[in-house]
Amino acid sequence: MTLFIQHIRNATSLISINGKKILVDPMLSDVGELPPVPFTRSLRRNPIVPLPVTLDTFENIDAILLTHLHFDHFDKTAKTVLNKQVPVFCQPADQKHIKSCGFNNVYPVDDTSQWCGINFKRISxxxxxxxxxxxxxxxSGFILSTSDVESLYIVGDCIFTDQLNEAFKQYQPQVCIVNTPRAQLLLGSIITMSPKDIIKVLRVSPSSKIVAVHMDAISHCTLTRKDLSQYLVAHNVLESVIIPKDGELIHF
Known part of the structure; x- marks a missing residue:
């Protein structure tokens, strides 16, 4: 298996698969350039940490993959600086908005799509x-696979539901990028996965290697990397989970 994942920040990753470099959920703004997250207790502007790489890092990408359109996954800087000719893969509901941002090659994935030897499977x-x-x-989440790579599941900002449980059970992804910041809105609504959901994933797909991201970057995320590490140690599953630092490159 030849797969590289560079965790950039928050939910932003650069994935190298089948010789292609795919940028996932780009939030590229500098500290404080984005507003506070609506419907939360925090009035702090975002992001709260700097981008660990320079913007020219994203000049030679082959594609963009968007799980949804919230500003911490597709921000104003990404809309401005990224090459508008690069193909963008997305959920069908987002195609119109992405095109309105000037991107000329937008490909909604209803169920599955093929591109350059990579299969995209969308999981709503x-x-x-x-x-x-x-x-x-x-x-949405997306499972990427090739003839050489068993599968990479980019779960996105999806809470753990029966539908996701069935997806993990069916596909048994070799690697999963899981957003686990325990993001919270007013009145206590949890809107992402949390540490206990990692345990659920590993119960149904025990061979999966999990890359846990979306922490320490946005004001409404209540879980830190340190919190998660301590939880995983207490539950004896730390060996199954990678918690990358911003900018860290992981090779599988």
Whole structure:
């Protein structure tokens, strides 16, 4: 298996797979250039930590993959600086907005799509429970696979539901990028996965290697890398999880 994942910051990753470099959920703004997250207790502007690489890092990418359109996954800097000719893969609901931002090659993935020897399988998800899910809009995850790579599941901002449980059970992804910041809105609504969900994933897909991200970058995320590490140690699963630092490169 030849797979490289460079964790940039928050949910932003650079993935090298089948010789192609794919930028996932780009939030490229400098500290404080984005507003506070709506419907939270924090009035702090975002992001709260700097980008660990220079913007020219993203000049030679082959594609962009967007799980959804919230500003901490597709921000104003990304919309401005990224090459508008690069293909963008997304959920169908987001195609119109991405095109309105000037991107000329936007490919919605309804179920599956093929590109340069890479298969994209979209897994529809929920950002929260109940009415909050409607407020936050649609979210998706994507399983990327090739003839040489068993599978990489980019879960996105999806809470752990029966549908995700079935996806993990069916596909048994070799590597999973999981957003686990325990992001929280007013009235206590949790809108991402949390440490206990990592345990759920490993129960149904025990051979998966998890890359836990989306921490220490946005004001409404209540879980830190240190918190997660301590939790995983206490539950004897730390060996199954990588918690990368901003800018860290991981090779599988």
């Amino acid at each position: 998800g929920q950002h929260a429970k109940g009415i909050v899910a409607k407020l936050l809009g649609p979210v």
